[in-house]
Amino acid sequence: MQTVNIGIIGGGTVGGGVVRALRRNGALMASRLDVRLRVARIAVRSRRKKRAVKLPADLLTTDWREIVEDPKIDLVVELMGGTTTAKEVVLAALRAGKPVVTANKALLAFHGEKLFAASEKSGANLYYEASVAGGIPIIKLLREGLIGNHVTELYGILNGTCNFILTQMQENGMGFDEAVAEAQAQGFAEADPSMDVDGHDAAHKVGILASLAHGFWVKPKRVFTEGIRHVTPQDLEFADQLGYRIKLLGTVKAAKDAPVQVTMYPALVPKSHVLASVGGVYNAIYLKGDVLGDTLYYGQGAGQDATASAVLGDIADAALDLKHDSPERVRAFTPHEANGEIGAIDDVVNSYYLRLNVLDRPGVLNQVASTLAKARISIASVLQPEGQEGKNVLLALMLHAAPEASMAKALKAIGKLAAVKKPTMIRVENF
């Protein structure tokens, strides 16, 4: 049986998870693949660090170049994270002709094109299943299983941290800060949670999915991104009464002959839709293919083990490439929609939820309504709960579909009304 020697760069959570999973299921994988997978070297930042998964001391090095430059290493697995040294590592490995597996979504999102060019040039493939949606093999699905489809619509809950926070706020009535603290306590959020809660992490992922679906690379700055900091328990409560949940939702929509919409923002999702029931740290991708119809993939979006499962799938593909000498069978990225372009957010047509904190006096609703009317936005329903005391009351408006540009204008005008404090808009996705 052929042996593939694997060099792993990064001995942290994900690296440890991959080593442990290979220990557990390496023999099973060998019998399925007819290839032996051998962890030959692991590059770590410090040899002395205490680790949850013990790494064999004789395999460790603190110099990643020892792995990338070692002719006995067949396959490089980059699990260090970050976008500076990691970029150097991946480029060096590809240039040395070694296939690379990475779990690094930020690296892909920012430097994908450069990495793919290096892969193309040297003929060494780059696999990145673990970069999006943890254990859900969505990259493989888009590139292979669903290859016969135009993906007309794709919706993704792609950040487990935000989904956990929103679920806590929904189910346990927590405020945003309290829910973030809970996520941190349970290990689902970083000390600085901004990459997650401001939507950037999820935006990187939806950009990767949009790129694969439409065949042109979507850079992070082209993804209109809003986080979840402005979502309050009141919004979740109002949404519930109106028949919705609130999710941080990535969207890729491709109407015929129109630019592609690629966005990441919180959205009201009807409770009857399958995505509304995706709770906690789970991820899900719901998509429509023009041949296939609609389909959903659901699983754990992050965490040591789900990520390890995706990395193992990539290692298997790379090992089969080595065995069958077919490194370019499924290329890292295949451009296939030459004139693809991203539409401006202003042109997107959405429906909206509006939460207003208004002075409790006659005519205020009328002012708001006429401001909206001026922007040609009509009101679908108004929710003003009884029993609010004091001089301010909260109310929620559901608005009919209108272009984002009109909504932005109306929102600005409403914000200037003397009787209105803090208007908050959240989009509504009716699928």
Place this chain on the structure above:
Amino acid sequence: MQTVNIGIIGGGTVGGGVVRALRRNGALMASRLDVRLRVARIAVRSRRKKRAVKLPADLLTTDWREIVEDPKIDLVVELMGGTTTAKEVVLAALRAGKPVVTANKALLAFHGEKLFAASEKSGANLYYEASVAGGIPIIKLLREGLIGNHVTELYGILNGTCNFILTQMQENGMGFDEAVAEAQAQGFAEADPSMDVDGHDAAHKVGILASLAHGFWVKPKRVFTEGIRHVTPQDLEFADQLGYRIKLLGTVKAAKDAPVQVTMYPALVPKSHVLASVGGVYNAIYLKGDVLGDTLYYGQGAGQDATASAVLGDIADAALDLKHDSPERVRAFTPHEANGEIGAIDDVVNSYYLRLNVLDRPGVLNQVASTLAKARISIASVLQPEGQEGKNVLLALMLHAAPEASMAKALKAIGKLAAVKKPTMIRVENF
């Protein structure tokens, strides 16, 4: 650009769907694959038949051998159905060294081993994504994306016809016969619906999934199979009150060092479980991997287009194999659990729902309870709706976990009680 010449055997619903999908998305696939896919020949039963999708007259033949024996044909797509001529076609194509794509679950289920042996011998691969769960690429997921996992549990709603019938009975209060007639009227059920409603079609599919997950071929007769004919609207009503839906559910369970359970029967599924909300003709597979955790795949389980999407995915894989000369990269079937075996149904431990039609007189429930107690089965709850008139009443019992052998014995004894007519048992799956 390389061209792959495709010969399609079967010009019916699925064949027409594949031709139409290739017309629609062939150029897209070519740009993704860098391979041109050309339908070179189509074998049909009759040249004169009226078809929903028009097939070019100059491509038609009524002799499948003209395709299989034509040296210009690179790839054979078998979409004729059945297990006799289809078997001959697939074996002849494989023996001629041509890769084959098939959507034929019955052929796979009954003759898989023979076909795989022929594939192994000639080195021509056999692809069969469309045989299970329509457009959900579950075969690819099990063989590739999830390859780093032991699949410890798998549950599947795999027959769209039965799921449609049960959904109609649930939502519209239809009786079984009425729901079958509705399914036939909408084109979801055959004139003779027995392959579907008796569970055989779904049993073939769960057998294929079990085989892929555990690496030894599971023949249809080894899959304990029960259909849905005995499920009544009362059962769906009782189940609803108890917090459940009823689904025709395939199950593959592999406890450590125990034989694998592979079964297909109707089961009560808690409403809170994601599978309970899979309605209509949809299919879904929920599985647990020992590394991955739990995950769900959902989509249209049958129909011309969903099946075509799966066939197109296989055609793409076979085309890449031809381009990169890697026909055995992912083999048709890889045995990998030499001592795998299927457990006897008698040893399976389940929970149960029991519907009884009893004489309305004192002591009857006591008789039933003591019969159950003798079999060491304890009652979890009893539901006897008020307002039943006449000398017979319906009641439902929920029973705690017990071996199937004990339940079968108890059921027989209860059936013999003079005061009880038609005891009906449905299993309960609590995941």
